[in-house]
Amino acid sequence: MxxxxxxxxxxxxxxxxxxxxxxxxxxxxxxxxxxxxxxxxxxxxxxxxxxxxxxxxxxxxxxxxxxxxxxxxxxxxxxxxxxxxxxxxxxxxxxxxxxxxxxxxxxxxxxxxxxxxxxxxxxxxxxxxxxxxxxxxxxxxxxxxxxxxxxxxxxxxxxxxxxxxxxxxxxxxxxxxxxxxxxRFDYDAVMAGIRLMIWGYFLKLALADRCGTYVDAVYNNLTQHNGGSYLLASLIFPFQIYGDFAGYSLVAIGTARVMGFRLMDNFRRPYFAATVTDFWHRWHISLSTWFKDYVYIPLGGNRVGKARGYFNLLVTFIVSGAWHGANWTFIVWGALHGIILCIEKFLGFAKAQLSGARKFFHWFVTFCLVVLAWIFFRAETLSDAGRIIKGIFTNLEMPYLPLADCMAIFMALSIVLFKECKDEFHWNIHLSDSRYWVVRHTYIAAAICYILLFGVLNGDQFIYFQF
Amino acid sequence: MKRLIYSILFIIILLFAFDRIGGAVMWWVNQHSNDVSAPKIRYLVNTCDQELITMGTSRSNLHYIPSIICDTIGISVYNGGIDGSDNIYAHYIMLNHILSHHIPRIICLEVMANDFLYQEKGSFNTLSFFAPYIGLNARADSVFREAGTYWRYKISHLYRYNAKAVSNTAGLLVNRQSGGDNGYIPISQPLHFPDTLKNSDFVFSCDSNKVKYIRKFISLCREHNILLVFTVSPVYLIASPNEYGVLKQIADENGIPFFDYHSAGLYLDHPEYFKDNVHLWDKGARLFTSVFAHDLKMYLDSVGFFEKEQVK
Structure with a gap:
């Protein structure tokens, strides 16, 4: 179901x-x-x-x-x-x-x-x-x-x-x-759960599935598109996979919360990460901590020699890549992350305290690296991934721009970005968690209306179901 | 528990208010939008008065140029093909809306395998184009009832615009109808022409309900004394043997002329006329429409269509 x-x-x-x-x-x-x-x-x-x-x-x-x-x-x-x-x-x-x-x-x-x-x-x-x-x-x-x-x-x-x-x-x-x-039945827990579910549905139906229409149009018809479209689709895919998986996780957490159970958080605004190491502290937290506790640490973790430590890290991420699917693309995706983490560890970025312009630069580089790795994750084959990367660097022309799809993606992305900024930077704006009863309830009704109007309601599967 | 019931009631009341206000706003947007499909559906539902109407999916939309047919045959023509309308259910809804205010003399229905084949993803998926017009025509509504979506659209007015809200809104900002020719909007040369000629991937699994609706479509035309013509415009795929057998049999049974350019292999030696394997771009459409208009005129002359009309 x-x-x-x-x-x-x-x-x-x-x-x-x-x-x-x-x-x-x-x-x-x-x-x-x-x-x-x-x-x-x-x-x-x-x-x-x-x-x-x-x-x-x-x-x-x-x-x-x-x-x-x-x-x-x-x-x-x-x-x-x-x-x-x-x-x-x-x-x-x-x-x-x-x-x-x-x-x-x-x-x-x-x-x-x-x-x-x-x-x-x-x-x-x-x-x-x-x-x-x-x-x-x-x-x-x-x-x-x-x-x-x-x-x-x-x-x-x-x-x-x-x-x-x-x-x-x-x-x-x-x-x-x-x-x-x-x-016990707890009104506040039920309402909090419902709000989490609504936001999860928003991420899935209004953001991820909208992004999916564009990404699928490009990635499933590579021969019909140029490097511009490859780049745009590759920039949109990270938000599709985030909306899809974080959306599912939120619905799951919200569903459990309504019944009184607390599940662990799975995402913490991953695209605000300033290093790839930080990205893995924010992305699919339940899996990354699983791999840390049951694979990385048993291998020796970082309590071994430097070279062995890097090896452990790389192996953990290759296994994590393979966990996602039986395809070389996932293994390369995992290996890429592993290599980047080793480099960050070597350069001391993993523990660096960043701020200001330096933090912004690191964030930008991290985002680009994560996007690059996602290309392997989304592509059907390694040769497709190679074609996309080559196309981005050698054939960067005007992308395919379906106006309606792009508008819908932009609208949903703006709302998500606002919410993520609010949470990341602790802006003093409260909607879903407002102390006013009317505001909290209006938020729920407005979010449902947005989904009814702009969501993709064709019952598409969640990407992570295939894993 | 009491607090939860109050909360749910309040949210339902708010939802109802937002839904009705939003639905009214979206109706206005839909009726003023100049996006690709909304103006065409609006025109067909409310005002079209041409004597010949071509109907079908994007293949009809992109392949038939009214001015060329009009010049050849001498009657007014409108291209009523709607992108993504996908199969016979959508065409049946459209025909009912047209007939509620106008009776054309000829309807050219661009048919395809989807019109009679079982579709795994669901045959009713693409009816949402017509959801804003729910409640205006009982016969059209019957298809929504059969699809199981009628009550969803009746309950939520916003949901009627789900697949179209952004496109309709974008159509307020950008006019996608400029340069149109009675429903036909030319598309430019593609980046790449289809490069390999494959066989049509045809798996035969007939959907009896769709066949029923094809027959209903034919009956409706007959009821209103409309000459119905089936067409299959060029496809850059080698047709499977007997691909349109079901449709041809129905056409034979009902004396409907069937112009099958796909099985005849028209333009299989001209990939440069195609945008992709199943769509011609403007150059191909112009050449094809000339061929079709000529063939149609020959047919109409052979059956004495215009003489009969004059006698009437």
Whole structure:
């Protein structure tokens, strides 16, 4: 079920009403679990079995880790959990890509070895829930979280519908305890959640999908466009992906907030970052901290030699790139970020205190680097990305400018920029969080009207669903 | 809980007020806009009085030049093709709106596979062009009811302008109709002509509801004594065998002339006439319209169309 579908707008209030009407915590959790599976099964019911498998494997592994006294036994349970979950992920997400790449490599070496291919559909959100479940296994192994013995509570932690298919990737230490407390109906929390949802919908429907119409028109028809269009589309895409993913995250956080749960923040105005290191403190925070805690630090983090530290950073970002999709474009995207972070670390930018013109210069360079990397992320193939970059530098002519689309993008972007500036620079302007009841409510009504009039309401998928 | 109910009620009242005021403003904008489609739909719904009207999607919009047809046949012509109107449902709505105030003598409907094929993305997606006119024609509204969008448009007046608000507003600032020729707006030479001649990617899966609407379209024309002509203008793709078989069969059954320039391979040796694989640019459109106008005149003469009209 998509957040931007009519089904969800009917599903969510019904779930909320029933949820708050159920008096016992145990039955509330069971109801939420059933609702979450219903939410997931709306896409492809059979794939709920994968979700259940991942849940069962990590649940049993965590019990095993808890019951084993020796370190070897604990490690064996953890390894089993990691291998089984990653094997499922590999089979559904990476197998075809790996087989194709291996076949090509062998072909170059003069060995013809056709590999079988599976026509499996990528299960929605598999990377998200797998990582969340694996995080729990590792936390139990490290003793950072107590093992959850109630299967239903644990299953709800893995499949909680607001963040099931596209995050934020929650930590067991943060979310699991919330399922053990009976959440009370709280008017302020409900209204705050609704406001977050509305802003999330705005980002998705009025900004991201509007940007998407232009970006798709160019990136899906590269031969029909010149370098000017490539540049404009590449400048617009960062806002599309931001609106799409931050929008989803906000709807997820808002949905959970209405029911009394607090999910972690996933975005903090990433395009205000003055270094790429800072960008990763602001972009997809739940994933970047996951990789930091479960990949970078176990590799040794920065408590090793300098060269090894850079290597760890690079490996972490290459894996992060691969997490996004089975394509060389994502791996190059991750590697580019990794290389830039290594350079920033080497030059001491990562910890530099910047201000004034110097900060502005750093911000500009950072934005350009992030845009350059996004080209690889969005392009279908590496050769397409190369064509786009070459076109920008060698064929910079008047871009394709559909007046209506550009106006709609400009309008939405202006509103988003105003809101982001207000939050980043702490401007003393209050609309959604005004102390006046009328202003707060008028903000909600006006935002809904804007979406009705200018939003793209064709029920398009969220980009991050494919990951 | 009481506070939440008050909040929701207040938001609903505000939404209703904003929606109705905004809807009225957008109606005014729509009725004064000079963007690509709004003036054409407005003209067709309210005032068109030409004797021959070409209808269809962007292929109709870009391929038929009224002045050339008019010079050849000697009757007034309007190009009623609407970009993105996509399939027979949109054409049926448009025809009903036209017939509510005017009965043309000839309608040339540019048909394509979308008019009878099952579309995965939904066949009713492109009807929103006509949403501002909901409630004006019962037959046209019936299509919205079938699409399941009728009540959405009835409830929210703003939503009627969802796909068009920016374009309509931009049309207040920039006149996209200048240089037009009775609904035809020439487009300039593209940066690149289509470079490879591929086969038409045709997968046959007939949508029975669309076929029903083609028949309804034909009945409506017959009811009003309108000569209906089916056309398929040139496409820079090699037509699949029997690509238009369903349409040709319907045309045969109903005695409708069918001018199929795609299957005949017209201009497959002239990629320089095309803007992309399925659209001609102005040069190609001028050449094609001359061919079509000549063929149409031959047909009208052969069936004694003008003599019959004089007798009437």
């Amino acid at each position: 998509l957040f931007n579908s009519l089904n969800f707008l009917l599903f969510f209030p019904v779930v909320c009403i029933i949820y708050f009407a159920i008096p016992a915590l145990k039955w509330r959790n069971i109801f939420l679990l059933a609702a979450s599976y219903w939410f997931y099964m709306n896409w492809k019911p059979a794939y709920a079995l994968l979700l259940l498998t991942s849940t069962a494997v990590t649940y049993v592994a965590a019990l095993g880790i808890d019951r084993c006294a020796g370190r070897r036994g604990k490690r064996a349970w953890l390894t089993a959990s990691l291998v089984l979950n990653l094997a499922i992920l590999f089979l559904f997400k990476y197998y075809n890509f790996a087989a194709e790449s291996l076949s090509l490599l062998l072909e170059h070496l003069g060995i013809a070895l056709p590999m079988p291919e599976f026509g499996l559909l990528l299960p929605v959100g598999i990377s998200f829930y797998t990582f969340q479940a694996l995080g729990y296994s590792i936390d139990v192994y490290r003793g950072q979280t107590a093992v959850e013995k109630n299967f239903f509570t644990y299953a709800l932690f893995v499949s909680f519908f607001p963040q099931l298919v596209a995050g934020p990737i929650e930590r067991s230490t943060h979310l699991l305890p919330q399922f053990k407390v009976k959440q």
